[in-house]
Amino acid sequence: MAEDHGHSAAVDTARLHRLLGAPDLEWLVDRVTERIAGGSPATGGTATLADPTPEQRRAVERLLGRPPSRGRSLSVRLSDVDAVLKDSGICPAGLAAAVGALRGPITVRHEAVSAAQAAWASAHEPLDHLVAAQHPDLTAWLHRVRTTGLLKRQASDPADGADLARQTARVLAMLPHPGIVRPVLAARAVGDAHALDDGRPLTALVMSAVRSLAGMAAADTADAEGRRHAWATAGVATDDLSSRALVFNIPPPHDECFLSSVLALGITAGEPLVLTLRHLESLSGTTSTAPAINRDLSGITISVCENPAVVSAAATELGPTCPPLICLEGSPSVAAIRTLRWLIARGAAFRYHGDFDWGGTRIAAGVFALAERAGTPATPWRYDHAAYLDAVARGLGAPLQPAEPRDTPWDPELRHHIATHALRIEEEHVIESLLADLACPSL
Template sequence: MTGDMTADIDRLRRLLGNSEIAWLRARVRRRLERGRPLTGSITLAHATAEQRRAVELLLGRRVGTGASISVRLAEVDRILRDSGACPDGLAAAVELLDGPVRDRVRERAENAAAWRAAFAPLDAAVRGRAELDGWRAWLDSTGLVRRLTAGPEEAAGVLCRLAAVVERLPSSGIPLGRLAAETCGDAHALDEGSALATLALSAARALAGLPHTGEGTAEARRAAWAAVGVHLDELSSVVLSLGLPGDDHTPLGRLLGTARTAGEPLVLTLRQLHRHRGPLPAPGLVRLCENPVVIAAAADDLGPACPPLVCVSGRPSTAVWRLLELLEAGGAEFAYHGDFDWGGIAIAAAVRERVGWRPWRYDAPSYLAALATVSGGPLTGRPRPAPWDPELTAAMAERGVRVDEELVLSGLLADLRG
């Protein structure tokens, strides 16, 4: 500015600093913040008499008699410069009267750059993993990370740890606390309730082929982690079996032997399976079912004569995976049966990818034969591929009928007797 600073400020306040013309300063400030030029006109609808007099004092002329006032910004800028009230013009005048103008364009660019930097470790962790593409896009579309964190600075730390967790999934079987300690340096980092735990659980669900959000129950959380080989503790992860052979020289072998002799189902914990050293010798074929009702019916019907049978109990827990690995290492082969619905197909495909099996009354001919004798419910959900028999997916999609495992128990029991 030029001339006497005090006199300039006083003149500026008389022309542009009163409350009746604050609306004009506010409009100019918004334009400056958005990086827009101070050209054209601005209009105030329904102006009061005081607001009209303030504008007339600024412009030195009448502004009409209508309800609204229009002011050309170039004219205001010229008046401020020529009068000496603010030789640097309108933009400088607004800053002198109301403080510095924020550069919102620059702030937005810096904020976007900060968020890109925050997500960079996670983007590197998911790059090339097609199974996580949808999940990564979902994080952006829902704004979940932005809602769970206070800003890009906090998010950067969360996403860096999340990337380390994602790189370790799926796991071959690890406690959640150990996973947290090894990836985040804190055994409680993945405890329920934190932003990191919420995001990591959604990643686990995505890897397991589940919806990215699910039921908030402890059981749903446990199942989602188990689907990617992570267990919350060694005692809550269990597997149900019947008729598995045992031995006399290991604790697990003696348990299995006692249960087989008694013809009773046996619930094994992940702790017991983890402490077993070496494979579990299994004679030939081990049949797998999806639902505990098959185990119960087989125990009632065959007792000690039941051949080896393992229940995956829906989506397999870490204990199920561990038992199947021990049996496979011992030379077992597997035959699988499950529900004829899309969830059952997905579970069967996951088991087949992990250990391999041949169908046990679980193909298109078996499905069509079941429809001839039982009445199933409506088949809902999205069709899933059945790699062991593509015709099964086609038949189920065409018929649209769900057949639960319980409805074909008689055929399964007949095979077990044979």
């Protein structure tokens, strides 16, 4: 017959506390409690106490109505205790119910573990729905979340975990975004503008997913710059003023807006401009939901570089005659990515140059991938293995800092040569060649 651990309706509480609840029998109640918690019958086997005190021996004698054995240890058959409780009418339901009346409900550990596992599995369901309905590209990420216990580490219990998973799903459903600041994303997704601040549980879940989408490792976001870049790959900026794009001689759109006038003045003066994410809000074609715009840049190639020194030199040497140029200033900001999308929407093609190091190849891969997703031509601009070997042959460059090599899908041989020569060739080393290309854009 199954034991009823929680039955107490017929328990004579006062007599039970005097008999079994005495301090000198606490060890016996502890043994029975442990058996129940371990999933064993309360009345099976014997409870033994080493080196009992005289008071503990007398307490057992009062309980059983006979003296215990006189060995150095004290042994009590639990079935005898069960019989005493039933026969005396103190607890007709027996020993398990009596201990439950003394100690309260006793959780069976394996049942608790199974219940917790089921609750945590259920807590992940919002993420399951997100991956199935909208983000199949996060399937591997969700598997890692489950196997590494990431959700459990960020939540205090399954209920808190389920709420955190729902919030994570709401944020990820909005990503990648064509351009939004992090506090606004947090407020729109979960109603708390600070929910995605660094160090918050929601941020840990979302950032791990963003890294997965961007093909980044945890080490890539160990510092603030790495996290900024990761957010930028998903279209999220820290704010709309610090996210910026450095441009030079970008043709203004035909519509009348603030930036049209600013871009036109920049061309006339031959001066570079810094566009903030806030500025770009006035431009059509900078979001994925914008209507189709006039493809007025069809047939025009925009040169894209990594370092501001190239733009500065181009402005000094070529001024208003320089063809359109954009500088990413390292890892592309949300504003820079949004500017590239705006130019793609206007029909422009790209050519890209950056530093010959693993950071540079990562940035280049992102630019080429962006163009490929948009169906826009993008080519390397003196950024292939032939250009790298030419620079090495001329004695340019400095030792490459140890880092994980990056694939170079636009030129698979480039990865091999950078790894082999272990030299970093910065854009400043070859700036004269880049300026010569800009001076003769038809070449």
